[in-house]
Amino acid sequence: MASQFLEFMMLFAFGFSWPFAIARTWKAKRVDGKSPAFMFIVLFGYLCGIAAHLAEGTKLWLCAVYLIDMALVSTDLALYFHFKRKTKGQS
Secondary structure (H helix, E strand, C coil), X not given: XXXXXXXXXXXXXXXXXXXXXXXXHHHHCCCCCCCHHHHHHHHHHHHHHHHHHHHHCCCCHHHHHHHHHHHHHHXXXXXXXXXXXXXXXXC
């Protein structure tokens, strides 16, 4: 039970930070310093976490938290490509 709670808290902490990154990207309309490779690696890590829980058949409720975090990272990644494309067009 403690490991489930700690894993949830880790996912919550990571997930809590993404809305701030998304808001900063949206407000600045720039992606300087952002790394799409990092975001893809984070998404891969979340997929591995989901796969581990599905393989075990336990703690499936944590998969929902992984999916929420993945949605946040994907939003930031989509904004990255959106604003990167707009920036290229202005050059």
